[in-house]
Amino acid sequence: MEFFEAHKKQIILIVTAILLICILFTYGKKTNATFIENALGFVITPVQELTSDIGNWFGSKIDWISNHDTLAEENEQLKEQIALLKEENKRLKRYDTENKRLSELLKISQKYAEYETTGSKIIAKDPGNWYDVFLIDKGKNDGINANMVLTSPNGLVGKITESGATYSKAQSILDSRSSVPAMSVRTGDLGVVKGEYSLMNSGLCRMEYIDAEAEIIEGDEIVTSHLSDVYPSGITIGKVKEIKTDANGLTKYAIIEPYVDFKHLDTVLIIGDMVDKPAQEAQQ
Secondary structure (H helix, E strand, O other), rough: HHHHHHHHHHHHHHHHHHHHHHHHHHHOOOOOHHHHHHHHHHHHHHHHHHHHHHHHHHHHHHHHHHHHHHHHHHHHHHHHHHHHHHEEEEEEHHEEEEEHHHHHHHHHHHHHHEEEEEEEEEEEEEOOOOOOOEEOOOOHHHOOOOEEEEEOEEEEEEEEEOOOOOOOOEEEOOOOOOEHHHHHHHOOOOEEEEHHHHHOOOOEEEEEEEEOOOOOOOOOOEEEEEOOOOOOOOEEEEEEEEEEOOOOOOEEEEEEOOOOOOOOOEEEEEEEEEOHHHHHHHHH
């Protein structure tokens, strides 16, 4: 023991040298691990496994973060694409709706073949829920003048009161200044359909000057009469909602419910001047 203590450093160096020589000598030739290698493996292997697990964990977290950022970016791109598609879908629906309404205007224009007709869009209106006064996108440049009649697929809308170069101002039958000669289809009883402010908020009109002996009743259809120099006869206006007798007892008046939806009006057909017959026959 005293010998070992005295020569400890030398003994350790000699043992180390012998181990190194053994390792070098057996490298590439042995098939089984030595005791020392097994001892080292026993210590190193768990450390390697722990290191490998930690590396894999950090790698997976880095991949997750990277994928998360990529997915978040892709998600934002998809949201933008969906928003664009929704907007495009709305635009196509608007076009489809406009095309349908213009097609309907084209159909009713055939009823007025003896007149010049053109479709127009409403571009502005007075404040309020109802279209009593509004602007359309056609004017003098399009041959549009005051007193031309406006209709829709459901019936009479009103007339043009003022015409600019590229737009026109219009007055619907709901406006208190409107006055349209009218009659009952069933009985032929005459009257005048006027706008009334107290009725406008309900989307209704008033038919005045009906003879006290008239047989007009609720539900009768009202159209424009032949007594107007502005409105062609036979244009549908609406139906009788209620009949009342005036205070004088000599006349009646009726509350008229128009067929046109004056809350959701966006296109109109303009009925212009009568077509020159020779020119019309030449076209045919």
